[in-house]
Amino acid sequence: MNAVNLQVNLGGLVMKNPVTVASGTFGYGAEYDQYFDVSRLGAVTVKSLTLKPRAGNKPPRIFETPAGMLNAIGLQNVGLDAYLADKLPFLREKNCTIIxxxxxxxxxxxxxxxxxxxxxxxADAIEANLSCPNVHDARHARGGTLVSQSPEKVLEYTRAIKSATKLPVFIKLSPNVADIAAPALAAQEGGADAVSLINTLLGMDIDPETRRPRLGNIVGGLSGPAIRPVAVKMVWDACRALDIPVLGMGGIASTGDALQFLLAGARAVAVGCMSFRQPDAALKIIEGLEEYCIRQGITDINDLVGAVRI
Ligand SMILES: Cc1cc2nc3c(=O)[nH]c(=O)nc-3n(C[C@H](O)[C@H](O)[C@H](O)COP(=O)(O)O)c2cc1C
Known part of the structure; x- marks a missing residue:
């Protein structure tokens, strides 16, 4: 029996612990089952699904940077039909909670x-990626915008999604804005059950020898420990503005990192590209959270949410 309650309710989605994985860093779950039992996760979040399959951007699509990585995968995915036919049965057989x-x-x-x-x-919940920086090829180098950079569009899209489903809807936001509270509040006004943040920060890296960008897409999204303090601050900002809960992510590599997001106000967290380096990172964090609670005499993990001492 667990001495500590790790269960959280993320906008109507009951998770047995507050740890999921970040979309695009965990495939469709089965890819990681050789490393640990993925049903131990509070939820499995799958790679962004589109109606039709997508091949993604031209290579190179990944470049390692100091304390992080740039990616411009371009939403390569199997498409909705193949997900339902080929990927979903594994997740359901394992009794995973699915975002x-x-x-x-x-x-x-x-x-x-x-x-x-x-x-x-x-799905048990929907996470709408309104913030992918990598789908219009080089357009961002010429000043294109993401849906989640416009509060008006966030409101419109959130309403459309909410009117189509009774599942909990999470809206995933971009950090590439001056004030994260504006799109977060628009999502809440549109009826979102939670917001997920942050997606990657736009970035660029150039090889001085060839004078060419490192990524085929020219620009990409920065993730990993390098972005963590930015993410914690944005979660903190969003949580102060919102009534709905936040799913926090960005550079989480350890139990201590995950705790920072909870203390800043996130109800749950997602482990992203750390799973590339350490495939069972999310499991280790679940175990670490329980140990931390026992050590600190905390019986319910929800008591840590927003409990930063200012
Ligand atoms: C290789 C890669 C692919 C990603 N693909 C997606 C995606 O398909 N949909 C999405 O919403 N976010 C995607 N992301 C963003 C992550 O879900 C996450 O928001 C971001 O990487 C920050 O977390 P991290 O620093 O822990 O990786 C991707 C990130 C990486 C590194």
Whole structure:
């Protein structure tokens, strides 16, 4: 029997512990099952799903940077039909809690993805990626915008998704904004059950010898420990503005990192690219959270949420 209650409720999604994995860093779950029993996770968050399969961007698509990595995968994924037919059965057989991350071209596609995922039992919650920096190829180098950079669009998209499903809906936001509270509040106004943050920070790296960008897409998204303090601060900012809960992520590599996000106000956390370096990182963090609670005499992990001492 657990001496510590690790269960959390993230906007209507009951998770047996507050740790999931970040979309795009954990495949569809089965890829990691050789390293640990993935049903131990509070939830498995799958790679962004689109209506049709996507091949992604031209290589190179990943470049290691100091304390992090740049990626411009471009939402390579199997598409909704293949997810439902080939990937979902494993997750259901293992009794995993599933957060299905979705990406669409316009609010109608997001709504369609959410509707079909609910109808076909493909998710326990929807996370709408309104913040992928890598899907319009080089356009961002020329000043394109992400949906989540416009509070008006966040409101419109959130309403469309919410009207299509009764599943909990999480809106995933970009850190590439001046004030994270603005899109977060727009998501809340649109009926979101939680917000997820942060997605990657836009970045660029150039090889001085060839004078070429390191990524085929020219620019990409920065993730890893380098972005953690930015992410903690944005979670803190968002939590002070919102009534709905926050799923915090960005550079989490250890139990201590995960605790920082909870203390800043996140109800749950996601481990991202650390799983590339240490495939069972999320499991170690779950175990570490329980040990921390026992050591600190805390019987309910929810008591840590927002408990930073200022
Ligand atoms: C290789 C890679 C692929 C990613 N793909 C997605 C994706 O498909 N959808 C999405 O919402 N976020 C995607 N992300 C962003 C992560 O989910 C996460 O928000 C971000 O990496 C910050 O967490 P981290 O620093 O712990 O990796 C991706 C990140 C990486 C590194």
């Amino acid at each position: 299905a991350n979705i990406y669409g071209y316009g609010p109608d596609e997001y709504a369609e993805l959410a509707r079909r995922l609910e109808a076909e039992g493909g």
